[in-house]
Each structure stands twice: as C-alpha cells, then as structure tokens.
Amino acid sequence: MDRYKKNPLCLGALDIGGTKISIGIADERGRIIASEKIKTEKDPEAAMKTAAEYLKNMSELRSCKLEAVGVSCAGPVDTVTGKVNNPYTLPGWEEYPLTERLSELSGVAVKLENDANCALLGEVQLSGLRKNRVLMISIGTGIGCAFWDGRSFYRTGKKYHPELGHVLIGTNRTPSEKCYCGHYNCVENLLSGTALHKRAQDAGFRDFGDLTEAYFSAFHRQKPAAELFIRDIKAEFHSALWNYSLVFHPDNIVLGGGMAFAYYSFFEDICRDFLESVADREDFIPPFKLSCAGDGEATALAGAAMLWRI
C-alpha cells in the first residue's frame, strides 16, 4: 500500500495531429496531470522517440509509474495493426508500425484510436456519461462523428469508425464541387466549416460569422438573404439529425469542433427546433440532451488515456 502511494500508476496519452502532437499523462480518472506539445515530424520514428522521452520524463517528474499509453490520431487509423493510414495530414506515416515501435520505445503496451473516437471518449469520461448513448458531431474543417453506445464505440467492422459526415442529405442546393467521397450533397460538403464559410461568401457575405450577424440583427440590409440561407442550413442540419437519431437513438448529442465553439448558440437553436419538430415522434426519435464539447486538448488526451479503461 505504501509503495502504491509513493508510485501510483499513470496512463500516457498522445494526440497526433497534422501540425502538432500533444503528449500527456493522466490519472486513473483520465484527468491530465502533465502535458506538453511538440511539432509533428515528417519522420514518425523521430516523433515517437521524442514522445517516449517526454512520457518517461513526465512520469518520473510526477513520481508515477507509466502503465500503458493510448494514442489518438487523425484518421483513418487501423486499430488492429496499430498503423496510421492518413496520407492527407500525415504523409509518410503510412505503414509505420506506430503502436509496436512506441511500445518498444516506452516499455509499455500502446493502443491506437482515431481522434474522433478519442474526443468522444474523453467527453464521455469527463462529463460522467459513460453509461449513456452519446453521439458526438464535430463541425470543423470537415465533419467528424463518433458514437458511444454506453459500453463501447460503434465501429464499421472491427477497425474503423463510421464516416457519418458523408451521409447524404436532402437539400435545395447543389454545391459547385463534389466532396472527396464522390458526392455533392453529403453532410460534410454542405455543413462543414469550410462549406459554410464558402457558401456564405458565395451569397455575398464576408464569411459565416458575418452571415449569422446579419441574421440575428434586426435591421441588417442583407437580412432577407441571410434568412433564406439559414432556412436551408436548418433544413439540411435537421435532415442530418433525423438520420443520425433514427439510427443511434442517442441520449446525448455533443457538438464539438471549431465551428460549434464559435457558433454554439446558433447550432443549439437548430437542435432545439429539431427536437420541437419531432416532439410527437418519440417512437422514432427519443429526445436527447445537447451539450457543447469541453476543451479540445484535455479531452482528446483524456480519451486517449481512457482507451485502457474500456
């Protein structure tokens, strides 16, 4: 017991993105007790050597024994082979045996998971939602979704998370360019941050923020144009929520990503409207609670660490 007190266990966590890697250690509950950031190297071996050094130093400094490491990474990742397959933001990392090498370098077991699932697990853990069915919709450059069924992640097959951002939705508009998934009217091509800003600019606004300002102001000269535009966005978002809710029956929907942080009240309004519109259809869509995701970095690291507690 004394020994345990002197040397409690801690879990290592990495969050690998295209430009930076966050490295941290967490306690048993997923609370991050130390963290650092490094630049993402083109050479994954060099990056993992640095990360293993940091984990060793952090755990020594905090007098805790590193038990295992969880890694969150911009997907797609193969959770079975422990390799990253993301030539878009991590070129040169394909085929690198990430979990195998980091395990050799750090001396402990390593698990790999995509960043959408880790963000969700971190949120579920830190918000006390482990037993709930939780859908996370991250609205940023793209649209990333992940689902927790109260015990584990929903996966397509054993390895991958569902690409819910590419579900097709009904719309009055056809964007000028196709999504990389090959379609015009997928959720990401219509409602991602990139798409919303571009659509707002095409409609004569500076960006999406400018458009929402016009929409909410009483006497803006572009208000009618903004209203027309927002009506379409709402209808499209409702389509997405209808489809997701039908399939998953979530108890909670958590909105994350840069757009959700910047315009949370706007998206909250849309979700509230949606819930009102389906209030008499509880057989189809049970009501869900809506919330905004917490701090991105701490949540992602907590989720990575908690891969060892599911």
Ligand SMILES: [Zn+2]
């Ligand atoms: Zn798509």
